[in-house]
Amino acid sequence: MSIEQLQLDLIDYAKSIGVDKIGFTSASPFNELKNRLKRQQELGYQSGFEESDIDKRTEPIKLLDGAESIIAIALAYPSKMEDAPTGKKGARRGIFARASWGIDYHVALRERLKLLEEWLVERVPGVKFKSMVDTGELVDRAVAERAGIGWSGKNCSIITPEFGSYVYLGEMITNIPFAQDSPIENECGDCRLCLDVCPTGALVEAGQLNAKSCVAFLTQTKDFLPDEFRGKIGNRVYGCDTCQTVCPKNKGKINWIHDEFKPDPEIAKPLLQPLLHMSNKEFKSKFGHVSGSWRGKKPIQRNAIIALAHFKEEAAVPDLINIMKKDERPVMRGTAAWAIGKIGGPLAEDALVGAKDVEKDEEVLKEIEKGLMLVMER
Template structure:
């Protein structure tokens, strides 16, 4: 079997196991990306979640010395939530970003990549492979771009002609020289909607992102939410979809044909107040299958508290008081005190001053005063 026939078989099999698009590229270093990556790191834009050295992130052979090709895959995911519950006064709700809808995408993609690996090795057992999904050292987006799956838009996402930006990406390095695909020559042109509409100005042009300003990143940090972003996150519990929602290339696209992407409206748009006192066990049982809880329940709970402040939800004050008084974690305790001040304004002053001597943590005490001193939004 020649290389082109082998490639055709791999493409056909990929489509049969739920891979929406597949592309191939050579395994030479990503030199252009290397220069961008060094500039990105020099400017302090990195989130800290990234793995690997610059060499490992730009040279496929650092991961698989016998590498000859890389296979990139894309699986589209839904961006519309049927029967979504509506939040209302007394029952406010938060939101998980669309990339976290359904089964954790790491598992979803790894299942497909494992099947694809087995199929390739059934044809040629001597082929070496190494697959990656998000947590690998290679840039999923750069591999997808060079494999012809799309071009990288100003929002930093790979824009696929059929799937838009709502795609899970993964790749497999292989020791077989598959014929490479051509890169897509396309661009966003004069369109700048995503950059203009980013709530925090995190998009800095040319597809670059300042992770430290990005709401998606900020919702995942475990520490204190910086003051200037607390009212920017709104009711987001994990992630942010704004730069995808406003992208014209996503118009009319909603990939909802995958049976293993099961949408659970009550889980993906949950009531905020019950999240504040949920046990570890219940949290894991209810939300553990979502990609959006990979950092645990603490960031989700902190974001839920901030969302209640955003809504000025008076009915949540009693719960917030219990959390403030009893939760041992300073970030949760302090954010709850801050939220009480934001919701009740000057009416909270008596309670805050009464509780102030009982708290020992300096940062918690700072949040207590900040909550009642800040100008109401």
């Protein structure tokens, strides 16, 4: 079989297993990307979650001997939720970003890539490959852009004509010299809505993100959230979609395609107060299958406390007082203390004063002081 026919057959097979877009590019170095990553590193804009070796991120040959090409794939995920519950006073709700609706996309993409690997093994003697999704060395967006999946938007997302930016990305380096697809034209034009509405100004300029101030990153951290960002989180318990929801290229892109990505409303928009009491076992049982659970329950619970403060939910104050007094985790005690002050109410001041008398942790004491100051300002 010729490589040309192999490529055509592979495209057909990919579509048959639920791959929404597939593209091909060379395994040559991503030289322009290397320069950008070095600049990001110099500016301190990296999140720390990514591969630290820039050469591995930009030189596929370092990841697979004999690398000739890269296969890029994309799966579309939904932007709308059916029967979405509405939060109300006494029953406030948080929100997981759309990329954490339904089954963990790492699992879904790896399953497809595994099938593509098996398909190639059956047809190409001596085939070599290395697949990756999100946590691999290569930059998914750079591969997808060069393979013609979509263009790199000003919001740092890949935007496809068919599905907008609501796509998951994965890739496979291989030693097969497939024909290359051409990048598609960038259609962002003069639009800068995503830059203008970014809650924290993390989109420094078109295509440049300070990951450390991005709400999506902040919701995944485990320490105290810096003061300047607490008012920006809103009711987000994981991730942020603002730069996608305002994008004109996403208008009308609902993408109810894969049942595995359709969200359970009670998981995607969970009640906040029950989150505060969950054991590890309960958290894994309810949220373990979604990508937003990867950091465990602690960031989700901390964000739930901040969300309750955002709503000024007085009904949550007794729960927050209990956390401030009894939780073994300083971040939870301290964040609860700050939230109690933010919410206020008849119980707040006495509870904070009482906690101040017994708390030993210096960081928690600082948060108690912040809470007391907020109470006094009311």
